[in-house]
Amino acid sequence: MPPRLGIVIPCYNEEPVLPETHRQLTILLDELLAEQRITADSRVYFVDDGSRDATWSQIEHFSKLDPRFGGIKLSRNCGHQRALLAGLMTAEGDVLVSLDADLQDDPRAIKGMLDAHADGNDIVFGVRNSRDTDTAFKRLTAQGFYRLMITMGVEVVFDHADYRLMSRRAIENLRNYEEVNLFLRGIIPQIGFKTAKVHYARSERFAGESKYPLRKMLAFAADGITSFSVVPLRFISGLGLATCLLSLTMAAWVIFGALFAGQVVPGWASTVVPMYFLGGIQLLSIGVLGEYVAKAYLETKRRPRYFIDKVL
Ligand code: UDP
Ligand code: MG
Numbered sequence: 001m002p003p004r005l006g007i008v009i010p011c012y013n014e015e016p017v018l019p020e021t022h023r024q025l026t027i028l029l030d031e032l033l034a035e036q037r038i039t040a041d042s043r044v045y046f047v048d049d050g051s052r053d054a055t056w057s058q059i060e061h062f063s064k065l066d067p068r069f070g071g072i073k074l075s076r077n078c079g080h081q082r083a084l085l086a087g088l089m090t091a092e093g094d095v096l097v098s099l100d101a102d103l104q105d106d107p108r109a110i111k112g113m114l115d116a117h118a119d120g121n122d123i124v125f126g127v128r129n130s131r132d133t134d135t136a137f138k139r140l141t142a143q144g145f146y147r148l149m150i151t152m153g154v155e156v157v158f159d160h161a162d163y164r165l166m167s168r169r170a171i172e173n174l175r176n177y178e179e180v181n182l183f184l185r186g187i188i189p190q191i192g193f194k195t196a197k198v199h200y201a202r203s204e205r206f207a208g209e210s211k212y213p214l215r216k217m218l219a220f221a222a223d224g225i226t227s228f229s230v231v232p233l234r235f236i237s238g239l240g241l242a243t244c245l246l247s248l249t250m251a252a253w254v255i256f257g258a259l260f261a262g263q264v265v266p267g268w269a270s271t272v273v274p275m276y277f278l279g280g281i282q283l284l285s286i287g288v289l290g291e292y293v294a295k296a297y298l299e300t301k302r303r304p305r306y307f308i309d310k311v312l
Helices: 018-034 055-065 080-090 109-118 136-151 168-174 184-191 214-228 231-261 269-301
Strands: 005-011 043-048 069-074 095-098 123-130 160-167 195-201 308-311
Touching: 005 018, 005 080, 005 109, 018 043, 018 055, 018 109, 043 055, 043 080, 055 069, 069 080, 080 095, 080 160, 080 168, 080 184, 080 308, 095 109, 095 168, 109 123, 109 160, 109 195, 136 214, 160 168, 160 184, 168 184, 184 214, 214 269, 231 269
Parallel strands: 005 043, 005 095, 043 069, 123 195
Antiparallel strands: 069 308, 095 160, 123 160
16 A cells, blocks of 8 residues: 655745646656555645735635645744644645745655655655755855754754655654744654655755745754754853863962062053953853743743644
8 A cells, every 4th residue: 555645835925936836746746646656645735824925825726626735824924844843733644745835855856755665764854965056155054054053962964954754653753842942853853763865956946035034044043053952051161161270370370470570560451351351251151041041931831833724
């Protein structure tokens, strides 16, 4: 028996690309069905993340034309990660694949993912094998981010975004992660099971513009680090210890100089420079601590992460 497939696609103001996404996915579903690799009740779930353009009416239209296309409308814009989670928690199927609406991640790689699943893998990560189509800036910042995460001890898959296949039992395990600060790329490798990678070439956005401006990317990166790593806090302690040791050495040196060499330095620089330096370190450290306190504060509220308005 082939598996029942569910494809979950978060969409935020994706009116310009959706008709093409719909067209390519129809072809893909037809092919997969003809090759008997999925069941006939396999479906696509478009999650409308509070779009302000015609995204939802397009989704309704697709759904009327072909029952294999479903929709989940959120009550407002919740952000990519939460929209994706809403889709994964709602969609039916033995295996769920998450995919972006803009066709940057080649939908045809789903075939490879299904093969890997048939080989007994519960989670299959889509990994980009080239970033030629990204701007140099995006490439540098994105790859720098993955490296930073890995050095900080966060288990992320290098160059893997949110294009992946998960089996039903992996999805059910994901349900147990109740965090509000969602960083799925960090959570999913923690689930475990047998995993595999499928490589694909990342292309340019088919139409429309990126919904991840630099500001959102930085916030996302900070969320990822502070949700999964306490290395920044340890770093602060280390820095504090090093500064103390340094100032003790300095004190010893000054006393030695005054007692034995009779040097009296009119020490302006030696007073003012360390003052600013220490002030800076303290502010920075308080800021980092504050980040974690804020995170704990948000988590203790246990607020719902999304509300579903309609399901098609
Ligand atoms: N997205 C979303 N809610 C948001 C922002 C983005 O559902 O608040 C969706 C968007 O429609 C797309 C996916 O998340 O399907 C990835 O966004 P985008 O392609 O703009 O990001 P980029 O590829 O530029 O990093
Ligand atoms: Mg994109």
